[in-house]
Amino acid sequence: MKYNSKEVIKIIKGYQAKKSKLLVILTDIQAKYNWLPPNAIEVVSEKLCVPLIDVYGVASFYHAFSLTPRGKHIVTVCTGTACHVRGAPIVLDRIRAKLDIEPGCTTKDDQFTLETVNCLGACALAPIVVVDDHYHGQSTPQKVDAILARYRKKKTTKRKPEKKIKKRKTTKRKTSRKTTRKAKKTK
Numbered sequence: 001m002k003y004n005s006k007e008v009i010k011i012i013k014g015y016q017a018k019k020s021k022l023l024v025i026l027t028d029i030q031a032k033y034n035w036l037p038p039n040a041i042e043v044v045s046e047k048l049c050v051p052l053i054d055v056y057g058v059a060s061f062y063h064a065f066s067l068t069p070r071g072k073h074i075v076t077v078c079t080g081t082a083c084h085v086r087g088a089p090i091v092l093d094r095i096r097a098k099l100d101i102e103p104g105c106t107t108k109d110d111q112f113t114l115e116t117v118n119c120l121g122a123c124a125l126a127p128i129v130v131v132d133d134h135y136h137g138q139s140t141p142q143k144v145d146a147i148l149a150r151y152r153k154k155k156t157t158k159r160k161p162e163k164k165i166k167k168r169k170t171t172k173r174k175t176s177r178k179t180t181r182k183a184k185k186t187k
């Protein structure tokens with residue numbers, strides 16, 4: 001998504017430009033652009049009256065924030081010990097070759113960013129590849145081919161126009177004679 005300062009200002013205003021909301025403001029900007037554009041960080045610094053160096057300090061401290069553009073899909077390969085011994089290196093090699101990028105980089109078409117992580121805490125499923133928060137356990141080079149193809153397909157398939165949802169006909173509720181009689185009696 002293209003950077004738009006108005007959008008960033010809108011996010012900041014949503015939190016009344018409070019300094020205490022710095023983290024959540026950065027989270028929202030990250031969610032919108034998939035990274036923290038330098039222009040956005042400057043606007044945050046200015047509007048919250050927080051020194052630029054402090055905003056960068058927060059942004060670089062948390063792993064969830066990225067200071068470099070990231071692709072539409074984040075592919076994370078676990079290279080922790082359990083995943084390593086069960087074949088993570090060959091899985092990672094296959095992804096590197098398929099996407100033609102190294103870990104930490106993004107494909108030229110901005111579709112994929114490749115990352116590695118030390119342990120995802122799900123070693124029983126080793127080796128694990130995560131794509132956009134979806135865990136793919138017991139990964140193999142063949143499985144990875146299929147996974148990447150699926151995400152590539154998502155990019156090319158056009159969304160079908162949504163069918164119009166027909167409004168439900170509102171029918172007046174008929175009150176039966178029995179119920180009206182009962183109501184009269186109770187009065």
Ligand code: FES
Nearest residue numbers: 078080083120122
């Ligand atoms: S080493 Fe990969 S999930 Fe633990």
